[in-house]
Amino acid sequence: MKKIADRFAFILKYITFLLLCLGFIWCIYFLILGAVMPQKTDYANSMSELIVCVLTVISIIFAFIEFSRRTND
Template sequence: MNILFNLSLAISVGIIIGFIGGGIKSIIKKSYTKEKIDATKRLLDKISNILKYIVLFLLAQGLIWCTYFLILSIIDPSSSEYANNVSELIVAVLTVISIIFAFFEFLRRTDK
């Protein structure tokens, strides 16, 4: 548990430092060429297509496994608490993945 706490603390500090650094960097304006902007948009489109298929794959897997654990809890009521906890974990992970994908899509579409 101590390792998990230290890992969470290190990630939090890294996010804080990155947030401050990003704020400072956004103050300094850079000019980009039209070719560089177009290349970045093409790259974002490719990444978006890849992310779309990964997210759909993970959502399909989540549906299959949540259905399995639902059936497991119906067939074996003694393991219903375990099945419920695992299903909640699957849904939580898929929610985070979907939010990340939605945010990436939002950023991509607001650039157009």
């Protein structure tokens, strides 16, 4: 069971980093969109908040799995 948990944590780590990088790129896109098109500022702000919320939940899940895995050592 420990091998499976270690393998899952390893995969989840890279998925989390990938999603964080993609979220960063999208947030920069929406920042530029809000700056270039002032009428889209509310939309860009809402989308950026949504991206940050989703990435926060993903990061919390990753942190919980890492914490659980390391306390079993």
